[in-house]
Amino acid sequence: MPLVRDGAIVADPWISVADDAPVPRDGGAIVSFSRWKAEREALSGLNAPLGLALANTDDVTEIGAATNRFGVIALSFPKFSDGRAYSQARLLRERYGFKGELRATGAVLPDQLVHMLRCGFDAFLPPDDRLLRYWGRVVASLPAFYQPIGTVKPTVEGLREAAAKRPAAA
Amino acid sequence: MYVYDRQDRMFVQARVEQFRDQANRRLAGEITEDEFKPLRLQNGLYLQLHAYMLRVAIPYGTLNAKQMRALAEIARRFDRSYGHFTTRQNIQFNWIKLEEAADALQVLADADMHAIQTSGNCIRNVTADAWAGVAPDEIEDPRIWGEILRQWSTAHPEFSFLPRKFKIAVTGSPADRAAVRVHDVGLRMHRNAEGQVGFEVMVGGGLGRTPMIGKTLKDWLPKEDLLTYLEAVMRTYNRYGRRDNLYKARIKILVHEIGVEKMRADVEKEFAAVKGGPLSLEPGTIDAIAAHFAPAAYAPKLAFVPEHEALKRSNPDYARWVATNVVPHRQPGYAIVNLSLKPVGGAPGDATAEQMDAVADVAEQYSLGELRVTHTQNLVLPHVAVEDLRTIWAKVTAVGFATPNLGLLTDIIACPGLDFCALANARSIPIAQRITQRFADLDRVHEIGPLSLKISGCINACGHHHVGGIGLLGVEKNGVEFYQITLGGDPGPEAAIGQLLGPAVSGPEAVDAVERVIEAYLTHRRPGEEFVATYRRLGPAPFKDHVYAARA
Incomplete structure (x- = not known):
């Protein structure tokens, strides 16, 4: 299945590069975390966009301030029931201010999409076409959320405050 | 509420x-x-x-x-x-x-209810003291925090696919009626040296196949930091909790393997990064939730009701019910009425639709429309005027919820067991039924005194057998149900895991074994000494000798 963003298929300009393959000079390569750590100076000096692929056991705090060197960071869901990448995503977005594309790979299913969006993912490489087919209905499924965290929708608390300011509409 | x-x-x-x-x-x-x-x-x-x-x-x-x-x-x-x-x-x-x-x-x-997160590898429905808001010994109402935690954990995007389930319990009372030390996270409200109320945070307690008592992660946590601190705990667990083995995935295993000091260091590091962030609780937010749990507008009632005292003197059944199932309320003239869902021969915790409707009617008329469910599988009418106790007694007797056995041997906790559950190795309910039939004589049950008997149909321990004064654990040997006996368990502030007494016994033998444990206790107890205290003093030997002597 091709790359999905905002409920539509989009072109994927990035290429995953194996650890033993050369990194293209014109950029657009996604390299592994271990390779980036090993070749950090050479890769940082590359005058081209660079992407990073993390295993869900990799420690994102090691990237820290370097996050925005990357145009894309790909996080992995080896099984949909393994939720470690949700924490990695929030840290990258909320703690380290990552502005690039945050891509979910692996077992990316429609019923986890809302969790992924709320944690900061904005691009998806799903295993089949169901994510695309059900995108609209799952994104619209819940009107608001309780937690005041990096979110794509209003929080319940926010709606309460808004309602309190507009008593007539409550 | x-x-x-x-x-x-x-x-x-x-x-x-x-x-x-x-x-x-x-x-x-x-x-x-x-x-x-x-x-x-x-x-x-x-x-x-x-x-x-x-x-x-x-x-x-x-x-x-x-x-x-x-x-x-x-x-x-x-x-x-x-x-x-x-x-x-x-x-x-x-x-x-x-x-x-x-x-x-x-x-x-x-009806403003849901079944959200009552299962799955997520933060489960939060439990608390069933007498919250009405118990005289309470420091603060734990339900305020239960509700704050409910809202925070509901459909949480980061913590819905944890390594395993995650259970949180809160107590606002030193007596700990919420068994907080056997939860993934236990929260105990208490005052620090400055007199401010905060939380002791315990982590890594739990029952199941590896029973553990929770360890203190933080002695005193300010209220405003509760969610940021718990976010740090959850994130640490989500990251490091084991996912290679279902039976080693609870946070208790992580804490056990890395040690509480390392766990504390990891959590504190993460806490330092999130403290003061958007999850910090503003006083206004706490107050808004707390307002829902403000004390009820109790009509003034007399604490001394002559007719109630007279009936206690003239009717021993009423007197026994009052002494056993009715406990003091913080509001003068009121009482907390506990309804026993443990009749002789019944399935512990079961209620029919008619019984539910009937107690709803009683609650509406006599308990400000409110009810509680206890972790011992009973119900509570939390706001009953002393002057209404006689009427309530008649009504709940008719419903079948007036067995005067609260906290006694026949107030059995039992899981659904092999009659219903796909995980069970043995039946729980029929054993509970046989024990309540054997001990149907209320005089005898009262003579035995406070004692918890808890039955689980498998090692997952939904019947909390590890923290029963007497615990029975169903196991299966070559297609036959057997029961292991553990003694000395305690879910309270002095939490302890029960110790295995000896070889497992068959279903019919289990009832006899319980009786012989009781006989040994009655023989050896000192005046006024409760079962677990006797067991702690003497150890397993006299119990073991008496139980297994019959089999030799």
Whole structure:
């Protein structure tokens, strides 16, 4: 299945590069975390966009301030029931201010999409076409959320405050 | 109690439609059973031996009369007209059809209830002291925090696919009626040296196949930091908790393997990064939730009611019920009435739809419309005027909930066991029924005194046998049910895991074994000494000798 963003298929300009393959000079390569750590100076000096692929056991705090060197960071869901990448995503977005594309790979299913969006993912490489087919209905499924965290929708608390300011509409 | 506003209602209604869509896609073959499983579990739907089981959340055990009637309606429309109150202050319905599950959830949503996160590898429904807000010894009402935690943990995007389930309990009283030391996280409210109320945070307690008492992670945590601190705990667990082995995935194993000092260091590091962030609780936010739990507007009542005192003198049955099932209330002239769901020969925690409706009526008339569910599988009328006790006694006797055995041997905790559960190795309910029949004589039960007997049908320990004064654990040997006996367990402030007494016994022998444990206790106890104290003083030897002498 091709790359999905905002409920539509989009072109994927990035290429995953194996650890033993050369990194293209014109950029657009996604390299592994271990390779980036090993070749950090050479890769940082590359005058081209660079992407990073993390295993869900990799420690994102090691990237820290370097996050925005990357145009894309790909996080992995080896099984949909393994939720470690949700924490990695929030840290990258909320703690380290990552502005690039945050891509979910692996077992990316429609019923986890809302969790992924709320944690900061904005691009998806799903295993089949169901994510695309059900995108609209799952994104619209819940009107608001309780937690005041990096979110794509209003929080319940926010709606309460808004309602309190507009008593007539409550 | 907490009253839903428009936003809460909107959320639970939308959640029903979300689940209906998911169930329909499952029925249409658009989702595999594997993919559907966590979705249904996080809406309380288990696949059991005979049918789906629906576990409904009763947050921190508090519900109103209207909600109890909704439970009765679910029992009638979707089940076989009964339900089973659980050790996590929830209720389970055992005979649900997948096709009707969303309709049952709709009945709940219409009564401001839900079944969200009563199962699955997420933060489960939060439990608390069943006497919260009315117990005289309470420092602060733990339900305020139960509700704050409910809202924070509901549909949490980061913590919905944890390594394993995660249970949090809160107590606002030093007596700890919420068993906080056997939860993934236990929160005990207490005052620091400056007199401010905060939380002791315990982590890594739990029962199951590896029972452990929780360890103190933080002695005193300010209230405003509760959610940021818990976010740090959850994130540490989500990252480091084991995912290679289902049986080693709870946070207790992580804490055990890395040690509480390392766990504390990891959590503190993460806490330092999130402290003061958007999850910090503003006083206004806490006050807004606390307002829902403000003390009721109690009508002034006389604490001394001559007719009540006279009936106690003239009617020993009434006197015994008052002494056993009625406990002091913080408001003069009022009492907390505990309803026993442990009649002789009954299934512990079961209630029929008629009983649910009847107690809803009683609650509406005599308890400000409020009820509680206890972790010992009983119900509570939390606000009863002393002058109404005689009427209440007659009414709950008629309902079948007046057995005067609260905290006594026949107040048995039992899991559903092999009669219902797909995980069980042995039956629990029939053993409980036989024990209550053997000990049907109330004089004898009262002579034995305070004692908890807890029965689990398998090592997952839903019947909390590890923390029973007497625990029975069902095991299976070559297709035959056997029961291991543990003694000396305690869920309270002096929490202890029970010790295995000796070889497992057969089902019929289990009842005899319990009787012989009791005989040994009565022989050796000092005046006024409760069972667990005698066991702690003497150790297993006199009990073991007496139980197994009969078999030699």
